[in-house]
Amino acid sequence: MIRLENIQRRYASDEVETTALSDIDLHVAQGEFLAIMGPSGCGKSTLLNILGTVDRPSAGRYMFGDRDLARLDEAALARLRSETLGFVFQSFNLIDELTIQENVELGLAYRKDKSGDRRQRVAAAMDRVGISHRAKHYPHQLSGGQQQRAAIARAIVGDPSLILADEPTGNLDTENGAQVMNILESLNAEGATIIMVTHSPSHADAAQRRIDMLDGRIVASVARAI
Amino acid sequence: MNRFALLTFYRSLVRHKLYAALNIGGLAVGIAVFLVLGLYVRFETSWEHWLPNYGHVYLVETRDGDTTSGIPNQNSPIAFWSAVEKDLPGSVGSRLSSFNATVLQGGVGVSEKLGLVDADFPKLFEMPLVAGDFAGAFASPSNIVLTEHVARKYFGESAPIGKAMTVVFSGKQHAYRVAAVVKDLPKNTDIDSAMFARLTISEDKAADDYKSTHQWNYFNPQTYVRLPDDAARQRFADALPGIVARHAQSETIDNPGFSIKLSLQPIAAVHGEAAGERLAVATLGIVGVLTLLIAVVNYINLATARAGLRAREVAMRKVLGADRGTLARHYVGEAIATTAIAGFIGLVVAEIGLPLVNAAGGLALSIGYFGANGIVLPLVALVLIVGTVAGLYPAIMLARLPAAAVLASARSPGGGRAGTYVREALVVFQFAIAIAFIIGTIVLVGQTRHVRNADLGYHREGMMLVFSLGSQSLNNAQRDTLLHRFAAMPGITGATVGNNVPGGGTFTSETDVPIPGVQGKGPSIRFFETTPGFFDLMGAHLLAGRLFDTAHPADVNPNLDDKSGDGTKPYNAVINRTALASLHIPSPQAAIGRTFYGPNNPPRTIIGVIDDMRFDDPRVPIPPTLYDFQLRDPRQAVAILRYAGDPQTILDEARAVWRQEAPEVPFQAKTATQNLEAYYAHDDRSAKLFTIGAVLAVAIGCVGLWGLASFNTARRIKEIGIRKTLGASSADVVRLLVGQFLRPVLIANLFAWPLAFFAMRTWLAGFDDRIALSPLFFVAATVLAVAIAVLTVLAQSLRAARSTPAWALRHE
Incomplete structure (x- = not known):
């Protein structure tokens, strides 16, 4: 499903050039659950951003299915994100001015196909993460775990084929973290491809494969023993 | 804008009330000023448009x-x-x-x-x-x-x-x-x-x-x-x-x-052909547009300054698949919605302010809503244009925020150095206009005061003019009786008759006076008829020679009473200072005894030179004038009375006398200052409207500066904490924060001074009687603008400077 070849990402400021990623080769199969681990600053989030097309590589090839993403313009990438990708962040990134229901519905707002069953899909997504009873609340009225479940609902409402999760449990206590992991695992079981950045070895164990990163490179790739 | 856009817009207004109030309030006042001055310009440019053809x-x-x-x-x-x-x-x-x-x-x-x-x-x-x-x-x-x-x-x-x-x-x-x-x-x-x-x-x-x-x-x-x-x-x-x-x-x-x-x-x-009127109307139109622009700049500045706070929202929308075009449209839509609210409030403000403006300017402007001159369609167009202009740059800036960087960063981005430069340039623009407006106001007020108080070459106070004396329904005997009775009234210290009086003559005549030894028919000299007591009553300043005197029979113009003659009998004349140059006479003394002849003129010998007396418009040069002396009433005579005390009492008494002597002729009288009013009214009105516009423009600019300062100060609280930890005093911090805003205000002077200099020089050039364009006006405006700017940002800077470093360091 995803093939990264020799991906580089460099940041240039006035005086120094920093290399965030180098020589990244990665293949992710359809339906796979991949965990990315590594110390802070090793390039995990940068890699996830490139995978999510909100950042572009400085060099290398990113094939998404049979599409070379380097050839797509900004609008096409935006369409790809709205139709194919779902994002979950450590800090939730819900919009303060919108209710939970509206935040979830926002996951459909930028899609070209304005199908009529929106309300049902939003309800189903909220049901799926157990947040329906908080539909009319605003983000600041919810606990962290509830907010993250709402963020997951927003990520899955469009039925994405790829879910990118950046430390989804990082800001949560153990119980809420476990709930979020359960949701991700069952989504994967239903066929979604998931790529998750995490600091937690036990949560990484939920994935079928784990890659370890250090200083912008992939240093190990470990498949879980089944 | 879709439903979410409207929802976020509405809830963001409710949540950030101060920001909303600054933004909408500034735009509303800007729109109100624009509407009111626009109505005035339309009124002034619509003369005779009521005629179908x-x-x-x-x-x-x-x-x-x-x-x-x-x-x-x-x-x-x-x-x-x-x-x-x-x-x-x-x-x-x-x-x-x-x-x-x-x-x-x-x-x-x-x-x-x-x-x-x-x-x-x-x-x-x-x-x-x-x-x-x-x-x-x-x-x-x-x-x-x-x-x-x-x-x-x-x-x-x-x-x-x-x-x-x-x-x-x-x-x-x-x-x-x-x-x-x-x-x-x-x-x-x-x-x-x-x-x-x-x-x-x-x-x-x-x-x-x-x-x-x-x-x-x-x-x-x-x-x-x-x-x-x-x-x-x-x-x-x-x-x-x-x-x-x-x-x-x-x-x-x-x-x-x-x-x-x-x-x-x-x-x-035809209307407004008089010198300076079109310029004044155009100037007020420009004031309206610039005031609106200052409000638009406010919006741009506050919106871009706050962009950092919205960065996460923007990034999230991008992650969810919004492209730049969608986001830009969204934020322009927000600007238009904001402007629409401001437009409505502006209309209300204009309706409330219009009676005050009408009272200040002696106008009768009113707002019509529908129909050919209705305000609704132009206002909708204005909202769309202003909203788009105000929203475009912030929208593009927001839409271009890099989503990955925003999501990765713990802090909100500040719009970058480019954004800071743009904001500073916009503050320079606002204050350049504001300072130019302040200079303009000082000059306008100075000039309009000057023409009311300047020495006109005679005493304008305590002078009553009875115009109805010239009515052709009266005979000379009636006029004599009236004048004698006026002179005997209590409070009257002098009475004479003339036909050229302060505020304009009832009869003007010009004659060509050939100069001996010079080719051509000579300069055109205005010709004034005076009667005994005229110069004394005016308080004219004699420069050389003597004034008319009934003891000198040669002073009296004999041609007026000489119906049988050819109108060329010699007599003595008095001229004014301006006439010296026209007649090629080097000094007042040199004029005495000179005689001027002409083909159709009687020989006139100059016996006296008086300083110029300005009876006419301060915009028009004082004409070279020749005075003659006659014992009978001049044509279209005006009684000129000198009085002491309350003008209304004198007026009432004079009317009572008039009713007894000539009830069939309507009594018409004014004080000299009232009669001069017509020359000043239009400039006074322009000055008042300009001042109102300028004060509001400066106020809008200050609101914007205050808003900008409060966001910038909030952003720098952590920096302030670090500086204080490193030993900076509160005074150092205040200097730093105030200095940040003083710089654009000072740079603004570089643009404001030349702009105001050329504009005000052009306006003053329309006046013959004018004040000098003193450098003090410019310095005063700058000092005022700096003081206003410092006061605007000082309170917040002080508060930020006094915060404890520990609190500031934790602040994010």
Whole structure:
């Protein structure tokens, strides 16, 4: 499903050039659950951003299915994100001015196909993460775990084929973290491809494969023993 | 904008009330200023637009034979239209001669403005009819047309058509019958008559001046002509010199060399022809636009400054698949929605403020909502334009925020260095305009004060002018009695008669005075008639020689009383300072004893030189003037009374005396300062409107600066904590924060000073009597702007500077 070849990402400021990623080769199969681990600053989030097309590589090839993403313009990438990708962040990134229901519905707002069953899909997504009873609340009225479940609902409402999760449990206590992991695992079981950045070895164990990163490179790739 | 956009917009307004208030409030006031000044500009540029055919009606304007520059005379010779009727039969046009007429009602005279017109008048001025037959009214010379309020005044609610009316003008009673009543004329017209009757023309040389076609140098009427298209206008204009050549010289009795230039002016362009009026109107229009721009800049500055706070929202929308175009449209939509709210509030503010503006400016502006001049459609257009202009840059900036960087960063991005530069440049722009406005206000107020208080060469205070003394219904004996009784009134310290008085003369005359040894007919000198006591009463300053004295018989102009003579008997004259240069005399002393002759002039020997006395518009140069001395009352005499005490008491007493002596003639009197008012009113109004606009523009700029300062200070709290930890004092921090905003304000002076200098120099150049453009005005404006800017940002800077470093360091 995803093939990264020799991906580089460099940041240039006035005086120094920093290399965030180098020589990244990665293949992710359809339906796979991949965990990315590594110390802070090793390039995990940068890699996830490139995978999510909100950042572009400085060099290398990113094939998404049979599409070379380097050839797509900004609008096409935006369409790809709205139709194919779902994002979950450590800090939730819900919009303060919108209710939970509206935040979830926002996951459909930028899609070209304005199908009529929106309300049902939003309800189903909220049901799926157990947040329906908080539909009319605003983000600041919810606990962290509830907010993250709402963020997951927003990520899955469009039925994405790829879910990118950046430390989804990082800001949560153990119980809420476990709930979020359960949701991700069952989504994967239903066929979604998931790529998750995490600091937690036990949560990484939920994935079928784990890659370890250090200083912008992939240093190990470990498949879980089944 | 989709539903989410509207929702986030609405809830963001509710959540960030201060920001919303600053933004909407600034825009609303900007829009209100723009609307009010726009209404004023529309009023000033819509004169005569009430006439259905104003585009086809022209005023014939005149200039003296050899001048092409300056303001043309809006009156033309009475004989001109008669000549057109002979030379170009079928032309549609009409003269309009205005008279201060008297309507006699039960033996008491009431003053009304009467216009005498030709039969075609209704074809040019299609006045809305109330009753009767307006179109055919002037077929008979015994018909009169009344405006509605005059009809109601004399006939109440009863039907006025066919009723009789006695009107006195030019010293004779005229019996009229009311033929039509028309609606009262609107405010935006120069036609000030309230009654209209037929002008009867006479070819008799002995006829009154106003009706004699043998007078090309009698300039009472305005002449209007209706020309259906451009070709007709061109043909008519081309025919004018020929008409003058064929008629003017041969038909003018007492001035054989007489010649004038005639030209056509579209009737809608006649108003505001006077010097400086168009400039003033255009300036106020620009003030409106710039004030609105300052408000737009506020929006841009606050929106881009706050962009950092919205960065996460923008990034999230991008992650969810919004592309740049969608986001840019979204944020422009927000700007338009904000402007729409501001537009509505601005309209309310304009409605509330309009009575105040009308009171300050002596105006009657009003807002119409629907129809041809309705404000709704222009306001919608304005909201769309202003919203787009204000929202475009912030929208593009927001839409371009890099989503990955925003999501990865713990802090909100500040819009980058480029954004800071843009904001600083915009603050420079705002304050450049604001400082230029402050300088403009200082100069305008200074100049309008100056013309009211300047030494005019005479004492303007304590002077009463009784204009009705010149009524042709009075005889000389009555005038003498009235003047003696006025002089005997308590509080009166002097009384004389003249026909040139402060605020303009009732009779002006100019004569060419050839200079010995110099080719040509010589300079045109204004000719003033004075009577005993005139100079004393004015308080004129004598520069050389002596003033007129009844003890010197040679002082008295003998030609006026000498009907049998040839008008060339010698006499003594006094001239003013300006006349020295015109007559090539180097000093006041050198003028004494000089005698000037001319082909049609009596020899005049100069016995005295006085300093200039400004009776006319401060915009117009004081003409070189020659005074003669006569013992009888001059033509169209005005009684000039010197008084001490309350003018209203003097006025009441004078009216009582008048009622006893001449009840059939309406009493008309004003103080000199009231009579001069007409010259100052327009500039006063411009100055007041400008000041209102300028103050609000500066206020909007300050609101913006305050908002910007509060966001910037909030962003720098952590930095302040670090600086204080490193040993910075509160004073250091205040200097840092205030200095950040002082820099653009100081840079703004570089633009404001030259801008204001050229604008104000141009405006002042319209005045002959003007103040100097002092550097102090500029320095004062800068000091004021800096003080306002410092006060605006000081409170927040102090608060930030006094915070404890520990709190500041934790602040994010």
